Amino acid sequence: MHHQPVLLRETMNLLSPKAGESICDVTLGLGGHASALLKKALPGGVLIGLDADPINLKEAGLRLEPLHATVELHHANFRDLAQVLSSPVDIIFADLGVSSPHFDDPERGFSFRNDGPLDLRFDQTSGIPAFEWIAQADQEEIAQALRDGGELRSAWSIADSVLRKKPTTTKQLQECVEEALGWRATAAMAQVFQAFRIAVNAEMQALQSLLAMGSRLLNSGGRFGVISYHSLEDRLVKQAFRALVTVQKDPHTGQDVETAMYTLLTKKAVTPSAEEILENPRARSAKLRVIQKTIQLL
């Protein structure tokens, strides 16, 4: 079943593409947001799409074909965006994390509801699957990943069980968590999978790089929007955007040294309506934040 892209109406209103603009969607997925954004940029608009997952990239390409627009697709991680873009764009958009096909295909290891190899990579053509990562990690590294990516208080005892059993399938990881937490395992399961996913894909590092360079890759008046799905991601986005819109002051005189180059278009994070959550429960934790690069009058 295909859901509406998350926060679609809100994303369209805030990013508000105009005819002829260039759009860079760094998490193309199945191209839901991208095709809606690109339609608004026609005629003349251009889409540059990235995805770490070559299978999604191909699907998105098929979905975008009927628009007969200029579309450039890159199998790339958005941490390398600066190398991918040859010139600044009008819109940069990221819809972080997992796409529905990842959850629905047991072979990818994202879902603990189905048994499958514990892979958890967005890009199966590079890096190592989660079960290999686990096999070569020590207890401290595993516990750290669980604390950082899952904010789990019982990280140490889950790590102990994982280290002894060396799970290679989603089912076996589930058993490790059950062994460590007993009846409390069910409530923690999603966080455990999320934590290993974040570690294996180095997601926080990738997001940090994107946030550090994204704003510099915008044209004057350009918009940069990010949809995040958990508090660790949202914290990074919020802090990075805050720093960009803050006026730099001289520490001695308190005078403004530099006027802020960016404006926050979302004072508070934008969240999905009750109707959207009812229709698509996976949207429930989504948060959208957008900044705009100040229009410079020449």
Ligand SMILES: C[S@@+](CC[C@H](N)C(=O)[O-])C[C@H]1O[C@@H](n2cnc3c(N)ncnc32)[C@H](O)[C@@H]1O
């Ligand atoms: C939530 S989905 C995007 C869905 C998309 N907005 C749509 O409407 O179909 C996130 C996508 O980002 C990709 N992804 C996650 N981290 C990435 C990264 N660091 N670089 C590039 N793509 C990434 C995933 O493979 C996945 O396809």
